[in-house]
Amino acid sequence: MQTNLIYAIVPAADLSRARKFYENLGLKAIAEDPWPGVTFEGGDGSLLYLYQTPNAGKAPHTLAGFSVDDVEATVDGLRAKGVRFEEYQTPDLKTVNGIATVGPVKSAWFKDTEGNILAIDNMKSVLRQSHVRT
DSSP states (O other): OTTSOOOEEEEESSHHHHHHHHHHHTOEEEEEETTTEEEEEOGGGOEEEEEEOTTTTOOSSEEEEEEOSOHHHHHHHHHHTTOOBOOOBOSSOBEETTEEEETTEEEEEEEOTTSOEEEEEOHHHHHHHHTOOO
């Protein structure tokens, strides 16, 4: 499995509405299929497959994540496009202005139009800087 592409699979109750949301994030649709579904391409060959189902938005956890170099700038840019970020205040996780910091890792969470939880973090940059591989 190590040499195979890993990609996110995300449900949508309203595929047209969700597609517009992901295109507004800057993802490019590269394929459509009759399920119905649409595949988006991200950086580094990553893919996000969005498919229609009445079960969208029911997962209580993060379904997909985007690793970026600058979490703050990305959050600001997405806010300018109307994205609302979640605020968490738990014993294990606290966000400030939508961003949680745990050591060198910064993360922020938001929901798509279908209620699915998505994340932004700087994990790839942190791993690149520390040269840590598990």
